[in-house]
Amino acid sequence: MLTDLMQRFETASSLYAEANGLTRDDDWFMLKLQEEMGELTQAWNRVSGRSRAKGRDAQTMARDLADETADVLGHILLLAHRHGLDLEAAIARKWLFDPSANTAPNASATS
Template sequence: MLLSHLSASVLKISDIYAAEHGIDRDRDWALLKLQEELGELTAEHLRLSGRARGEADPKALADEAADVLGMLLIYCDGAGIDLEQAMRDKWLKWLAVER
């Protein structure tokens, strides 16, 4: 699945979620939610590495990673960032560099 298709699906789901819960999803909200999800990913990582209390669950780690990506896609959409192009410009350019 292309990132643009994934992003479109995530945005549809976000629309449904916002409508059901009466949430105004401005850029500020998306960035704050991204930070919240990163904190939850960090907590699961700590549990899995034995550095936090609670039951370690690899599925929960994967779920939180998906939440981080989903919120990043939502943030980028609201900020007018073409994430696919940004990745080509920032990261993938290094594949073309002769070593």
């Protein structure tokens, strides 16, 4: 499940990098994740009233929050793909459920 999603993000990111002349080295993956976390934090601050809305209405701010969350997810998956990380196994170890199963997680799961 996650492996397919990682590959789809990798394909999209690769095409974007090629079209824009970007070099995606090991540092790029970590730095982009950090950049996107900053943008997600900005979106959260607007939604939660901790910074100026900059003319955005509630619906637009909610969309911005969703968009930035999607960017963070994408860059986490890109980082994992780049380094060959097995996120499904890590989720099973850390969260105590199989992400590819169609069952609810165990109530004793912790992060």
